[in-house]
Amino acid sequence: xxxxxxxxxxxxxxxxxxxxxxxxxxxxxxxxxxxxxxxxxxxxxxxxxxxxxxxxxxxxxxxxxxxxxxxxxxxxxxxxxxxxxxxxxxxxxxxxxxxxxxxxxxxxxxxxxxxxxxxxxxxxxxxxxxxxxxxxxxxxxxxxxxxxxxxxxxxxxxxxxxxxxxxxxxxxxxxxxxxxxxxxxxxxxxxxxxxxxxxxxxxxxxxxxxxxxxxxxxxxxxxxxxxxxxxxxxxxxxxxxxxxxxxxxxxxxxxxxxxxxxxxxxxxxxxxxxxxxx
Numbered sequence: 001x002x003x004x005x006x007x008x009x010x011x012x013x014x015x016x017x018x019x020x021x022x023x024x025x026x027x028x029x030x031x032x033x034x035x036x037x038x039x040x041x042x043x044x045x046x047x048x049x050x051x052x053x054x055x056x057x058x059x060x061x062x063x064x065x066x067x068x069x070x071x072x073x074x075x076x077x078x079x080x081x082x083x084x085x086x087x088x089x090x091x092x093x094x095x096x097x098x099x100x101x102x103x104x105x106x107x108x109x110x111x112x113x114x115x116x117x118x119x120x121x122x123x124x125x126x127x128x129x130x131x132x133x134x135x136x137x138x139x140x141x142x143x144x145x146x147x148x149x150x151x152x153x154x155x156x157x158x159x160x161x162x163x164x165x166x167x168x169x170x171x172x173x174x175x176x177x178x179x180x181x182x183x184x185x186x187x188x189x190x191x192x193x194x195x196x197x198x199x200x201x202x203x204x205x206x207x208x209x210x211x212x213x214x215x216x217x218x219x220x221x222x223x224x225x226x227x228x229x230x231x232x233x234x235x236x237x238x239x240x241x242x243x244x245x246x247x248x249x250x251x252x253x254x255x256x257x258x259x260x261x262x263x264x265x266x267x268x269x270x271x272x273x274x275x276x277x278x
Contacts, residue, residue, distance in 0.1 A: 134172075169207075 062082040069087045075095040082102045090110045101121045111131045119139040126146045134154045143163045154174045161181045169189040176196045184204040192212045201221045210230045220240040228244060242248050 062084075063086055064082060064084040065086060066083070067087045068083075068091060069089045070091060071088070072092045073096055074092050076093075077097045078093075078101060079097050080100045080102075081098065083106050084102055085105045085107075086103070087107045088111055089107050090112075091108070092112045093116050094112050095115045095117075096113070097117045098121050099117055099119050101118065103121060103123045103126050105125045105127075106123065107127045108131050109127050109129045111128070113131055113133045113136055115135045116133070117137045118141055119137050120141065121138075122142045123146055124142050124144040126143070128151050129147055129149045130151060131148070132152045133156050134152045136153070136156045138153075138156055138158045138161055140160045141158070141162070143161060143166050146163070146166045148166060148168045148171050151168070151171045153176050154172050155176060156173070157177045158173075158181050159177050159179050161178065163181060163183045163186050166183070166186045168183075168191055169187050171188070171191045173191060173193045173196050176193070178201050179197050179199040180201065181198070182202040183206050184202050185206065186203075187207045188211050189207050189209045190211060191208070193216050194212050195215045196213070197217045198221050199217055199219045201218070203221050203226050204224045206223070206226045208226060208228050208231045211228075211232070213231055213233045213236050215235040216233075217237045218241045219237055221238075222242045223244050224242055224246055226244045240248065
């Protein structure tokens with residue numbers, strides 16, 4: 001389907017067709033070759049204009065609500081850019097500098113942010129389902145209430161991040177750095193946190209049912225009222241952690257850890273891999 005080829009939704013392709021005077025077609029319809037080529041050219045021109053608009057922005061210019069889906073801004077300097085509520089679905093922002101950027105409520109579903117620099121960025125209530133943030137610098141980022149379902153955050157630096165009430169279920173956080181992060185009331189059901197560093201993390205009321213925490217460092221983490229049903233904590237370091245029942249652990253023997261917390265977790269499929277658009 002043309003929508004999939006362009007990294008767009010069927011509705012966005014229909015909008016382009018309407019703007020070009022191409023007759024209304026069902027979202028699942030296959031267009032003839034000439035029409036499809038016209039839509040491709042139009043989409044490419046739109047993306048180039050969007051890229052130029054952002055790159056040539058004036059200081060403090062606001063792109064709130066702008067349609068920037070699929071833009072190619074790999075490695076660009078976008079520090080402090082204002083993109084509240086913007087459509088950045090499937091955008092290629094690998095290695096981009098977005099420190100302190102305003103992305104409140106922005107749509108970044110399927111975006112490519114591998115190795116991007118987002119320290120101090122503001123992404124409360126942002127939509128990041130299926131986004132690739134592996135190896136990204138997310139220190140002190142605000143992700144309160146954000147949707148990160150199925151996102152790839154393997155090896156990401158989330159030290160001091162605020163992720164209160166975030167939806168992070170079935171996401172990948174293997175080897176991620178979450179020291180001092182606030183994940184209170186976050187949904188991490190089925191997430192893969194194998195080898196993650198959660199030292200002193202605030203995990204009050206967190207949902208970790210069926211999560212993979214093998215070998216994770218939970219030293220002095222606060223798990224008060226957390227849900228760890230079926231979570232795999234084998235090999236995890238829980239020294240000084242406050243457990244769901246309020247008890248403070250000093251040392252957790254292997255046997256006790258396995259009988260109280262460990263049940264075999266359901267294997268997860270590998271994280272989605274997406275090639276840059278160009």
